[in-house]
Amino acid sequence: MYILVFTLVIFILPAIFTKKSITVSNLFDKKENQDNTQIAQTQENSDNSTKYEYTRFATLKLYHQDSNQIEEIPLEQYLYGVVSAEMPVSYHIEALKAQAIVARTYTLYQIINSSNKHENADICDKSTCCQAWISKDDRLAKWSEDERQSNWSKIEQAVNETYGKIITYNGEPIDAFFHANSGGKTESASNVWGGENLPYLQSVETSGEDGYSGYSTELTVSKDELKEKLKSTYPDIEINLQNEEEIKITEYTESGRVRTIKIGNTNVPATKLRSCLGLRSTFFNVVVNGESITFNVTGYGHGVGMSQTGADSLAKQGYGVEDIIKHFYTGVEIELI
Numbered sequence: 001m002y003i004l005v006f007t008l009v010i011f012i013l014p015a016i017f018t019k020k021s022i023t024v025s026n027l028f029d030k031k032e033n034q035d036n037t038q039i040a041q042t043q044e045n046s047d048n049s050t051k052y053e054y055t056r057f058a059t060l061k062l063y064h065q066d067s068n069q070i071e072e073i074p075l076e077q078y079l080y081g082v083v084s085a086e087m088p089v090s091y092h093i094e095a096l097k098a099q100a101i102v103a104r105t106y107t108l109y110q111i112i113n114s115s116n117k118h119e120n121a122d123i124c125d126k127s128t129c130c131q132a133w134i135s136k137d138d139r140l141a142k143w144s145e146d147e148r149q150s151n152w153s154k155i156e157q158a159v160n161e162t163y164g165k166i167i168t169y170n171g172e173p174i175d176a177f178f179h180a181n182s183g184g185k186t187e188s189a190s191n192v193w194g195g196e197n198l199p200y201l202q203s204v205e206t207s208g209e210d211g212y213s214g215y216s217t218e219l220t221v222s223k224d225e226l227k228e229k230l231k232s233t234y235p236d237i238e239i240n241l242q243n244e245e246e247i248k249i250t251e252y253t254e255s256g257r258v259r260t261i262k263i264g265n266t267n268v269p270a271t272k273l274r275s276c277l278g279l280r281s282t283f284f285n286v287v288v289n290g291e292s293i294t295f296n297v298t299g300y301g302h303g304v305g306m307s308q309t310g311a312d313s314l315a316k317q318g319y320g321v322e323d324i325i326k327h328f329y330t331g332v333e334i335e336l337i
């Protein structure tokens with residue numbers, strides 16, 4: 001009797017239930033296959049127009065650099081994490097909406113023009129590589145309890161009210177660069193990275209950015225520190241501060257940023273100097289005082305595309321989200337895809 005009951009419980013009952021669940025999951029598989037076939041047929045029928053079909057980007061593979069994990073995440077949920085990581089929530093809602101459209105455009109551009117930056121993933125969570133992203137839990141933990149709900153609602157509002165909107169130039173999503181503070185004037189892309197001059201990434205002026213903290217910074221280094229920091233890139237560099245013309249800016253870009261600076265016996269591109277010294281931007285002047293050299297820096301970031309403080313400043317002056325975007329990206333359209 002015991003053996004009989006034992007056999008029933010251990011083998012026969014699970015077999016019955018397992019069989020049932022297999023049958024149900026088979027049904028789902030079939031439904032999914034049918035759906036996939038339909039999607040494939042739709043895509044074949046309307047060739048080009050499906051390139052930017054929103055459903056194609058509904059879910060993306062997000063690579064978490066620190067944990068080395070890939071997470072599948074719905075696009076809008078991903079954008080909540082980007083907007084809240086990239087822009088202070090205290091900024092004007094129209095600026096946050098601009099950030100949401102910029103982030104969505106950047107994401108789609110990465111997927112469409114897949115540069116295979118990340119194996120098996122569309123995008124990562126680091127601002128130095130792709131775009132910054134923070135999970136909702138981590139974000140909420142950084143806010144005081146009484147403002148969590150309203151702050152998060154504001155982030156969701158920025159993303160939801162711009163649902164499906166991206167920035168295009170000649171009908172194609174743009175490479176939507178952005179930075180923290182332009183120092184009053186943005187930079188054209190070719191002046192930072194060389195290569196072709198993208199027509200929508202031109203230098204434009206923005207008022208009100210001097211009101212933000214971090215607009216002006218300075219960095220003072222000794223001659224030896226400067227030499228030490230440049231040595232890995234320029235092993236033969238020599239600096240003799242007895243010579244008055246030893247450190248001298250030799251060329252500016254159209255936006256007024258430094259293009260080239262002569263340091264000792266070497267002509268150094270300002271973008272190189274910026275990365276060697278950790279200067280906030282290439283918008284600087286230089287003062288030599290005895291053995292020390294001071295860089296007075298304006299703005300924060302490469303200066304290309306939308307300035308975040310500029311977006312907030314324009315929003316406070318009454319600009320709407322589309323005006324803000326069209327201010328920073330020349331000749332673009334905002335399309336609902």
Ligand SMILES: [Zn+2]
Pocket residue numbers: 117118123124125126129130131
């Ligand atoms: Zn990345």
